[in-house]
Amino acid sequence: MHVMRGIESTHDGFVASSRKRFVKKDPSHKNLDVLQQEIENGSRLYLARGITLLESTKPSDKKVGQEVLTNLLPKTGNCIRIGITGVPGAGKSTFIEAFGLMLAEMGHKVAVLAIDPSSTLTGGSILGDKTRMEELARHKNAFIRPSPSAGTLGGVHKKSRETMLLCEAAGYDVILIETVGVGQGETIVRGMVDYFLLLVLTGAGDELQGMKKGIMELTDGVVVHKNDGANKPLVKKTVREYTRIMHMLQPASPEWTSRVQPVSSIEKTGLEAVWETVLEFEKEMKEKNHWDTRxxxxxxxxxxxxxxxxxxxxxxxxxxxxxxxxxxxxxxxxxxxxxxxxxxxxxxx
Missing domain, CATH: 1.10.287 (Helix Hairpins)
Incomplete structure (x- = not known):
């Protein structure tokens, strides 16, 4: 993939390579007002810089990052926050790219916070150098930010919440948070988002043997992924099985029954139905005063x-x-x- 070098580039490699250059170029951070204004104007370059300051362990960087975030707080909150998890091989990145592209084409501004596992030796991002979601990364309405977990439980970076707020201040109205999909990390992400989506594959019975009931009880929606080709008959059966299971569990959100929907990210089917369900969820939660309370x-x-x-x-x-x-x-x-x-x-x- 060709890495853009212009101001609007958000490619993972560009963000990473730009960090030291940003700090070195302006070590005193005298242009705080410019940084804040550019983020508010939607500059992806300055948004990446602001996030880098928030994630920094250097006290002077953290201070500037917190000041910018505090000033921008009135601009936050006008979005839908969606957490996405799934079993290994469920195709989270594939789904997020297809789903994000659809939303971006609709005119939404989509931010993806991809939480990568950290190296146990360096604390850095293992997946950061890999090219993921190439097409979405090039879209003018999208911003992708990989972030090392830095040892935080479940792979969720402790600054992910602040990163999310900064994205909202930059005008992103849909935030997608991809989890590493292991252990208690789902509980942490559930505590950050409005709508929590679980991706599964066909064969619910076998899959549930290794899936904790607690994860199922966190979900507002289930996507049975890879509904294409020869998989379709089995996907249909799996949707029925999960629907039955979800009806037996305590709802993750008050007065809401989790939906189970088939999706093919390759054939681009079922994606609109998932989005319509998210909007229905938002409407119901706001009408019943659960949205702001959560x-x-x-x-x-x-x-x-x-x-x-x-x-x-x-x-x-x-x-x-x-x-x-x-x-x-x-x-x-x-x-x-x-x-x-x-x-x-x-x-x-």
Missing amino acids: RQHQTRDWFHSMIRDHLIDSFFSESGRKTQVKALEEELLDGHLTVTGAIDRLFSS
């Missing part, structure tokens, strides 16, 4: 989560704490100390 609860939970993160960071930043923890770990593993005893010693010192 978002308020999410903001509160985010606040408490950040308090916990800050306390942990502060604890380990204290002089000698890491050495003390390591010494207690060795006593625990040697069988000379109970966990409760270790905690008592840790916090009594």
